[in-house]
Amino acid sequence: MSATRLRPGLWGLAVAACLLAAGLVALGTWQLQRRAWKHDLVARMDARLQAAAVPATGCPCEPYTRVFAAGAFAHDRETLVQAVTEAGPGFWVLTPLVGEGGAILINRGFVPRERRDPATRAAGQVAGPVRVTGLLRLTEPGGAFLRSNDPAGGRWYSRDVAGIAASRGLSGAAPYFVDADATPNPGGLPVGGLTVVAFPDNHLVYALTWFTLAAMVLGALAYTLRDALRSRNDRSA
Known part of the structure; x- marks a missing residue:
């Protein structure tokens, strides 16, 4: 296959890989935003749990x-x-x-x-x-x-x-x-005080996973392009 026939395919592959990597980076960024939101939620919940008790009757209160x-x-x-x-x-x-x-x-x-x-x-x-x-x-x-x-x-x-x-x-x-x-x-009996207040926080792990996948996609693209250029140079020699 000639270089002129190969080039459009490589361009298509490069565009697809860049779009995929951009999507993965966006997902990682979203997870970091979710992490910040979760930390704010936990801080507000901790403050609520440690605050002085208020009357329950007619309370327009938030949960917990x-x-x-x-x-x-x-x-x-x-x-x-x-x-x-x-x-x-x-x-x-x-x-x-x-x-x-x-x-x-x-x-x-x-x-x-x-x-x-x-x-x-x-x-x-x-x-x-x-x-x-x-x-x-x-x-x-x-x-x-x-x-x-x-x-x-x-x-x-x-x-x-x-x-x-x-x-x-x-x-x-x-x-x-x-x-x-x-x-x-x-x-x-009954045994009170068993309310579980927990918020899983795996967002950093998820973010790193998405960023790693994006890096792998770009790395695979770079390897593919380098291999294609090397093959073209060998044929031209």
């Missing part, structure tokens, strides 16, 4: 804001939501806390399967006025992956505030729930 609420637990309207935690499989215990501002669902914490019956943890069914501190959480409607909540059957796979409130006859309940902190309950 530390809040407090006072009232009395309506244990007869307790709802169990299936959960898997570092303590193993079991249930979250969601109990309405009824106060002057209305009802707020409190995720009092985790109980293992063998302690799902309130009678097995009677000491933890606190009566009278209480004050709860914890993290404000957004509702989780619908259910879990491949499993929908079944209010009629009493099977809950997510903390669906509206669904639970409707099934328990709680009119005017707050549209969010509160994860109680690790303050021990009498008898040791």
Whole structure:
């Protein structure tokens, strides 16, 4: 094949390789931007978690804001939501806390399967006025992956505030729930303070991967062009 016939193909290869490399560099740059955004999010979340608790009633707060609420637990309207935690499989215990501002669902914490019956943890069914501190959480409607909540059957796979409130006859309940902190309950159950707040940060690894691929594409292009020029020079000699 002559040099004049080869040259257009090389130009096409060079253009395609440069476009691919540019796309890979753009992806790497985007990952660095995502990394900066993630670090800002983590900083704001840390500040929120360490701030003083504010009243939960009527709170226009962001998720994971530390809040407090006072009232009395309506244990007869307790709802169990299936959960898997570092303590193993079991249930979250969601109990309405009824106060002057209305009802707020409190995720009092985790109980293992063998302690799902309130009678097995009677000491933890606190009566009278209480004050709860914890993290404000957004509702989780619908259910879990491949499993929908079944209010009629009493099977809950997510903390669906509206669904639970409707099934328990709680009119005017707050549209969010509160994860109680690790303050021990009498008898040791439920176990609060198990909220996991974690944000994976692999953006730098992803960025380096895209930049490395871009360098490999350009390196392969340089090798191909050099080999083509060497072959043309050999034929011309």
